[in-house]
Amino acid sequence: MFSAVQKDGKTLYLFPRHSRKWLQEKKQNEEFFCPECKEKVVLKLGRQRMEHFAHQKGTHCTEGFERESDYHMSGKLQLYQWLEEKKLNPVLEPYYPSIRQRPDVAFFHEQKSYALEFQCSAIPPDLMEKRTKQYRRIQSSVLWILGGKNINRKGERKVALTNFDYFFAAKSPAGSWFIPAYCPAAKIFILLNNLTPITTKNAFANLSIIPFHQFTLERLFAPSHKYSFSSEEWKREIRSQKLNLQMRCRKPHDLVHELYSLGLNISLLPPFIGIPVRSAILLESPPLIWQTYLFMDHLFSRKAGEIFTVNDIFHGFARRLDEGMLHARILPLASDYSQLTPIMEYLHVLEKVRVLESLNTNTFKLIQKVEVPDHVVRQQNLEEQFYKQYEKMLFF
Ligand SMILES: [Zn+2]
Incomplete structure (x- = not known):
């Protein structure tokens, strides 16, 4: 310090x-x-x-907590210099006695007070959450910035993130999930915008790498809302995930076995299972997995016209969480968001793709009995049709 x-x-x-x-x-x-x-x-x-x-x-x-490492110290100092360059009158390590906290840097922007925390190595998520809430108590917003060396890039639009990296995920005022990072060694900002998990670790993201002098605060506040990946890329990921699930020899109570006991096969599921939704990040379980459970628990055995409530779905989901088949993600900066948000978003997508009809905010009707493809060719045809018809809506 x-x-x-x-x-x-x-x-x-x-x-x-x-x-x-x-x-x-x-x-x-x-x-x-x-x-x-x-x-x-x-x-x-x-x-x-x-x-x-x-x-x-x-x-x-x-x-x-790691605060004395060179990487951390030079990062903090560079972030301070960056804010100084932007004429935001930053203060390095101000101490707030009322909450007994000291951010790395504090500054004002459009009459609002901000604390900036640059974090490079593990910090317990509850401590992050506590610090964030304390700043809120003194009307200060906090920007947590991840040490850039943590980011593991897997491709042009793909990253592998650890639980710790995910701690930094926050929702932008524009409504997209993002992680801001800074690398003092390369003097670059790295923004992962519109994070869309594929598996527990891998996610698609709009990856922007911006040199120190070109980066503006506005970029932090308005990350873009558009998916970076195409429907083709998404489909490929889901297909390989299905193959992996099938090949892996696992415990008798896992998803593949449970599907099997119902006479279902992971590679022969209706095409609306395994699709992206905006807040999927709130769940650690991949979209393919939780959407499959939802299908098994609530849609598979229903007849056309059958009615069920959102509460039925939420209860089923809570049971799966309790039994350890599904997992929520620990997101200390998003503790205000419910894990049910992605489920709700998914139900609304199912409404748009004409699987469900909403009768009121709490009640849905199954429009027709869901067709489960009985062989690969049929599955591919259904999938092709589905993506062709709804691509714009799903991947805008
Ligand atoms: Zn001390």
Whole structure:
């Protein structure tokens, strides 16, 4: 960290920079304390690294979560310089005593106060959630920025994300899910916009890589809403996922076995199973999996014209969660969003593709008995027809 409290209660900031000589004198004649935990900290003036304050080994201070790494320190400083360049009057490591927190950088933008947290290595999700809520208490919004080295790119529009990477997912004011990242080594911003999970780890995203000087705050606030991938790419992913599920030898209670016990086959499912919805990120289970369970539990055995309620669906879903067949995703920055959102979105898509008819906000009717293809050729025909007819609506 770049600031510490002195014996007289005043804070010493290391930026703007002081001369080495002045700092060496300070180090000899002064004691320094962490503004958060009040523990004694040491002023480090080595030649290899930037001057900074460090906790002693074995500290329990939450400030100590990786915050002293070079990657983190240079990232924080560069983000501060970037905001300075944009004339947003940033403050490095301001301490807010009322919530006992200190963001990496704080700034004002259009009369709103922002805290910026740059995080490169694991932090418990509940701590992220707690810090975010605390900032809200003092009317400050927080922007969590992931260390860019974490991002594992799998292709032009595809990334592999760990649970930790997903912690940074937030919903933009424009309504799309995104993760902002910064890499101080390459001096680039990396924006993953419109994240659309395919499997638990892999997701499609609009990937933008923007050099330090060209990046504007507006880009953070208005990530695009359009899917980056084509229906062809999506179909390919779902097909290979189906193959994988079928090949993997798994426990007797898994999805493939359960399908089998109903006389169903994963590669012979109706084409509306395994389609993208906007908030799929809220579930850790892939769309193909949770949509298959929903089909088995609620649609497969129903007759044409049968009526059921959204609550029926929600209960079934909750049971699957309890039994560990489905998993919600831990998203500390989105704790206000219900895991039922993607289910609701999916039901509305089923309405648009004429599988369901909504009678009122809480009740649906199955329009006709769902056709389950009985061989591959029929499955392919149905799929082709389906995507041809609804492509624009599903992949806009
Ligand atoms: Zn501390």
